[in-house]
Amino acid sequence: MTQKPETPHPANSIRTGPDENGHFGPYGGRYVAETLMPLILEVEKTWHAAKEDPAFWDEFKDLATHYVGRPSPLYYAKATTEHLGGAKIYFKRDELNHTGAHKINHCLGQILVAKRMGKTRIIAETGAGQHGVATATVCALFDMPCTVFMGAEDVKRQAPNVFRMKLLGAEVVPVTSGSSTLKDAMNEALRHWVANVHDTYYLIGTVAGPHPYPEMVRDFQSVIGNEVREQLQDAEGRLPDSVVACIGGGSNAMGLFHPFLDDTSVRLIGVEAGGLGVDTEKHAASLNGGTQGVLHGMKSYFLQDEDGQITEAHSISAGLDYPGIGPEHAWLHDLKRAEYVSVTDDEALDAFQQLSKLEGIIPALEPSHAFAHVLKIAGDLPKDHLMVMNLCGRGDKDIFTVAEKLGVTL
Amino acid sequence: MNRIETIFEKLKSEGRKALVTFITAGDPDAAKSASILAALPGSGADIIEIGMPFTDPMADGPAIQAAGLRALEAGANMKQTLKMVQDFRSKNTDTPIVLMGYMNPVLAYGPDAFMKDAAAAGVDGLILVDLPPEEADELAPLAQQNGLHIIRLVTPTTDEARLQTVLNGAGGFLYYVSITGVTGTKSANVDEVGAHIKEIKKTTNLPVVAGFGIKTPEDASAMSAIADGIVVGSAIVEQIGEGADDKAISTQVQALHDALKAA
Numbered sequence: 001m002t003q004k005p006e007t008p009h010p011a012n013s014i015r016t017g018p019d020e021n022g023h024f025g026p027y028g029g030r031y032v033a034e035t036l037m038p039l040i041l042e043v044e045k046t047w048h049a050a051k052e053d054p055a056f057w058d059e060f061k062d063l064a065t066h067y068v069g070r071p072s073p074l075y076y077a078k079a080t081t082e083h084l085g086g087a088k089i090y091f092k093r094d095e096l097n098h099t100g101a102h103k104i105n106h107c108l109g110q111i112l113v114a115k116r117m118g119k120t121r122i123i124a125e126t127g128a129g130q131h132g133v134a135t136a137t138v139c140a141l142f143d144m145p146c147t148v149f150m151g152a153e154d155v156k157r158q159a160p161n162v163f164r165m166k167l168l169g170a171e172v173v174p175v176t177s178g179s180s181t182l183k184d185a186m187n188e189a190l191r192h193w194v195a196n197v198h199d200t201y202y203l204i205g206t207v208a209g210p211h212p213y214p215e216m217v218r219d220f221q222s223v224i225g226n227e228v229r230e231q232l233q234d235a236e237g238r239l240p241d242s243v244v245a246c247i248g249g250g251s252n253a254m255g256l257f258h259p260f261l262d263d264t265s266v267r268l269i270g271v272e273a274g275g276l277g278v279d280t281e282k283h284a285a286s287l288n289g290g291t292q293g294v295l296h297g298m299k300s301y302f303l304q305d306e307d308g309q310i311t312e313a314h315s316i317s318a319g320l321d322y323p324g325i326g327p328e329h330a331w332l333h334d335l336k337r338a339e340y341v342s343v344t345d346d347e348a349l350d351a352f353q354q355l356s357k358l359e360g361i362i363p364a365l366e367p368s369h370a371f372a373h374v375l376k377i378a379g380d381l382p383k384d385h386l387m388v389m390n391l392c393g394r395g396d397k398d399i400f401t402v403a404e405k406l407g408v409t410l
Numbered sequence: 411m412n413r414i415e416t417i418f419e420k421l422k423s424e425g426r427k428a429l430v431t432f433i434t435a436g437d438p439d440a441a442k443s444a445s446i447l448a449a450l451p452g453s454g455a456d457i458i459e460i461g462m463p464f465t466d467p468m469a470d471g472p473a474i475q476a477a478g479l480r481a482l483e484a485g486a487n488m489k490q491t492l493k494m495v496q497d498f499r500s501k502n503t504d505t506p507i508v509l510m511g512y513m514n515p516v517l518a519y520g521p522d523a524f525m526k527d528a529a530a531a532g533v534d535g536l537i538l539v540d541l542p543p544e545e546a547d548e549l550a551p552l553a554q555q556n557g558l559h560i561i562r563l564v565t566p567t568t569d570e571a572r573l574q575t576v577l578n579g580a581g582g583f584l585y586y587v588s589i590t591g592v593t594g595t596k597s598a599n600v601d602e603v604g605a606h607i608k609e610i611k612k613t614t615n616l617p618v619v620a621g622f623g624i625k626t627p628e629d630a631s632a633m634s635a636i637a638d639g640i641v642v643g644s645a646i647v648e649q650i651g652e653g654a655d656d657k658a659i660s661t662q663v664q665a666l667h668d669a670l671k672a673a
Contacts, residue, residue, distance in 0.1 A: 021544055031513055031540040033469040034563040035590055038572055177475055183466060190468045195591035197567055294513040294540065295466055307487040308518025309465045 014337060015261045017328060022211020025334060027327035030210040032297045035194045040297075043201075044212040046117045051219065056112060060220075063108050067141070068098045070223065074231035074388070079358045080374075087242070087381035089374060090235075091361075091391040092228050094252065101364065101393035102224060102252045103134035107203060109220035111138045114201035121145045121196075124203045125189040127154055127182035127248075128318030129161025130364075130393065131205030136170035146170040149189045151181040154318060161397060179312055182322050186296050206249025207326030210297030214254075214326050221255025228388050229259050236386055242267035245390040246369040247340070248284065248320035250329045252392035257338060258328075267339065270329060271373045273315035274342035284313035285342040286325040287333050295323075300330040316345035316401065317365035319393070343372040349405055351375055352395065364393030365401065413506040413534045414559060414582040417456055418617045418638065427670050428639025429454055429630070430619055431663055432510065434461035434477035435494055436486030437650055443481070446656045447498050451505045453660040454667025457619075459537070459641065462491055462511030469539045471594040473644035476651055488519045492531045499532030508561060508582070510537040516549070525552040535559035535582040543575050550579055564610060564618075566590050566602070573613060583617040584610065586637065588624065594644025598623040604636035627669030634673045642666055 017024045022044075030040055050056040064070040073096065077089045094102040114122060122139050124146070126132030132148040139146035148165055152174040155162055165172050178184035186209075193202045207214045207221070225243075232240055243260060245253035247270040260266040275283030283289055283303075290301040295310060303311045303323035313323040332338040343351075348365055351372035356362045363371060370389050378387060395402075403410050421428055431450055436443050450458055463478040463486045470478070495507050509528060516524050516538065528536070536558055541549065546560065553560050559582030567590060568576060577584075586607055588598035598620070607618050620633050621641030633640045642663075649662055 029545050030542060031545055032542065033539050033565075034542060034576065035469075035565040035567050035587060037542050037544075038567045038569065177472070178465065178479075187466050187468045191471070191592045194469065195589075195595065197590055291518075293517055296468070297540070302514075304514065304518065306518065308515035309463075309482060310514070 013262050014335065015258065017331065018211060018215055022215070024328045024331035027299050027330040028211055028214055029299050030297060031294045031299065032210045033194060035197065039197045040210050042117060043113070047113050047212050047216050050113055050116055059112060060109055064105070064223065068104050068108065069096060071227045071231070072096050074228060074235065076235070077359055083358060084375065084379040086379040086383065087385035087387040088383065089378055090232065090386070090388045092224060092256070092388055094224060094390060094392045095363065095367070095394035099134045099137050100396065101130050101134070102221060102255065103131045103205065104137065105223055105255070106217045106220040106251060107134040107138045110203045110216070111142055111144070113216070114203065115142065117201060119201035120199045121147070122201055122203050123147045123149065123189050123192055124205060125149045125182065125185040126205060127151070127185070127321055128397065129154070129158040129165065130319055130397065132170070132172070133161055133164050133168070135203050135205070136165040136168035139170060140168045147192070148172050149175050149185040149192065151185045152176045153180040154182065158318060181312070183310065190296070206251040207254045207328060208249045208296060208298060208300070208324060214298065214328055217251055218254045218258055218328065221251050222258045224252065224255040224390060225257060225259035228256065232386065232388065238386070239263055239266055240386045240388045241265070242269060242385065243388045243390070244269045244271065244370050244374055245392065246271045246320060246366045247325065247329065248273065248322045248366065249324070250326040252390050254326060254328055256390045257332070261337065268332070268337065269373065270338055270340045271369045272340060272342040273317055273320035273369055274344040275314040277344055278342050281311070282314035283342070284315040284320050284322060286323060287329065287340040288342050290323070298327050300327045301325055316348060316405070317369065319364070319366045320369065341373055343369050347372040349402065352402060361391065362395035363391055364395045365398045366393050367391045412557060412559065413504060414457070417506055418583070421456065427634040427637065427673070428456040428617070428619060429663070429667050429670050430457040430459055430621070430639055430641040431455040431646055432459040432461060432641060432643030433650065434463055434474065434481050434647060435491035436463060436481035436484055437477040437647065438480050439484040440486070440490055440494070442655070444494055444497060446650065446659050447494065448501065449656040449660045450663060451502055453663040455505070455663055456639070457506045457508060459508045459510045459643065460491065460495065462488065462509055462515055464512045464515055467512060469592055471592040471644060473594045473648045473651065477647040480651065488515055488524070492527050495533055496531040506534040507532060508535040508537060509533050510539070512540050513538055521549050521552055525556040525558060529556035529558055533558060535561045537561045537563070537585060539563070543578060546579060561585055563587050566606065573610065577614050580616060583619050583638070584614065585641070586610070586618050586620045587622045588620045588633070589622050591622065593622050596623050597625070597629070598633065600632045600636065603633070607636050627665045630666050631669040631673040634670050640670070
């Protein structure tokens with residue numbers, strides 16, 4: 001565990017964001033209905049007190065170590081490195097966490113915050129079901145009732161995860177409003193929260209939503225980057241030259257990037273879901289194919305038409321299928337501190353198969369996007385270039401989608 | 411003095427409470443929406459709120475969500491909404507119009523252009539549901555420059571300390587959200603709302619109008635005893651969704667008006 005007190009930020013640090021109103025440059029903020037404002041302010045107050053309380057982190061660390069299995073290994077991907085003949089590639093193995101992805105990191109942290117607030121029930125939104133499963137897991141652990149809002153379309157597409165959530169004791173509410181997908185599940189969770197502010201905590205699944213969620217989720221996910229920093233120091237005695245992660249809302253990427261923001265020698269590369277291509281209408285690349293706007297409590301980049309109506313995202317990976325992105329990524333994008341690229345469904349599908357065969361690791365479709373970009377660039381980089389890719393989820397959940405794409409009947 | 415202040419003075423002198431009616435612009439289509447709008451003042455609406463359609467209305471219940479989607483399906487956009495107000499204004503110079511909606515379509519239109527065009531079309535006030543006072547700096551000065559009131563929401567969760575924040579920069583009237591919930595869902599508890607509004611009126615001279623969860627003439631009558639006006643939205647929009655024409659809506663609005671008058 002490397003969640004330790006941070007070293008003081010240098011004067012020109014960009015790690016100090018957000019400001020007191022939750023803004024990262026022009027992004028972020030708290031664009032919520034007045035009914036929610038007192039509650040949002042209470043979440044912020046509780047979180048900021050917890051953040052300074054060593055007892056809070058002791059409990060978090062203890063669970064992260066013994067329940068989640070942290071630290072996750074940093075693995076030298078020798079076969080991939082030799083295959084590509086360029087950069088030396090490491091994988092951060094967050095797919096080995098309990099529940100099979102990085103989502104458990106912020107679920108654990110947030111349920112501890114909810115407990116401190118005295119809230120007695122948890123709600124969450126989910127797209128693919130990974131965040132829903134992780135939320136249902138921590139709710140089972142803490143014996144709290146859990147309601148997960150999931151687009152009716154996703155309920156159909158992700159039956160195994162729906163079953164998992166139910167096994168864990170959660171109630172899954174299919175959302176039929178709007179387009180019946182992740183953004184509508186988030187709308188519905190917000191509506192439900194407005195009606196149940198007295199006893200309910202909304203456990204948001206990414207570095208998005210109103211302040212303080214982007215900051216809070218980032219801080220829980222920063223365990224990823226902090227571990228990488230320490231583990232690579234042990235393995236190579238220095239910082240990485242580049243770090244690569246996939247981006248939907250941006251939680252795993254933010255957790256990987258944040259500890260390196262002030263280390264300007266480290267290239268930060270976020271890989272968006274390009275769907276059928278960012279020049280088509282079917283993608284989920286909010287930074288590469290979206291524009292500035294306000295949704296779900298934050299100002300950021302969104303997929304929208306010229307009238308400000310939110311458009312549908314598309315990705316082969318349900319976990320990246322969101323028409324917005326966390327506000328800190330929007331800011332890093334504008335500052336050009338991080339590079340944001342995209343890869344298509346087909347490239348991700350190909351990377352999924354290559355990684356399975358090269359390393360004996362079946363990745364989730366989300367990090368398959370990151371790996372597709374590694375495949376594109378690593379071969380042209382010098383052999384002394386150290387690249388760390390976050391392998392943020394395992395692929396068991398995706399075998400049905402992949403089989404269907406490959407024309408295999410299971 | 412803007413039309414909102416004028417109407418509340420007039421109502422006060424007549425000893426009446428304001429009937430505020432809500433419809434979504436362009437629902438079910440531009441032409442029908444315009445004729446429903448045109449008939450509202452004659453049926454007893456004192457102030458008209460017009461919803462600006464948005465794909466993701468997070469503070470609205472099923473009825474107003476559906477209204478927005480019907481309008482968008484029929485091709486609604488912000489230009490058309492402002493045009494509808496402009497056409498209405500060419501025949502009616504008295505009834506205040508308040509646009510209600512979400513930030514994103516306003517940002518997409520361009521905040522400066524939006525405020526100018528809305529004022530030119532004859533809009534009197536704005537309710538932006540997802541714009542709390544903390545984020546208002548981007549839009550409030552532009553609204554003010556163009557003579558548009560920013561109408562703030564007060565809710566059952568707004569305590570005394572927060573009320574000061576909400577009142578700072580509030581104009582026109584205060585919109586009291588009478589339930590903790592989204593539009594058109596639960597029914598309001600008149601006693602609780604009444605007690606809170608009484609507290610609020612100690613700190614502001616703005617008229618307080620109650621909305622969310624007021625459906626029937628009976629609801630309207632009960633709520634009018636404790637507020638300066640009431641808003642009926644989902645109940646009207648539901649009728650429109652079921653295919654009611656302007657005559658049917660007029661009858662519904664007239665019944666609400668009569669109930670308020672008799673209260």
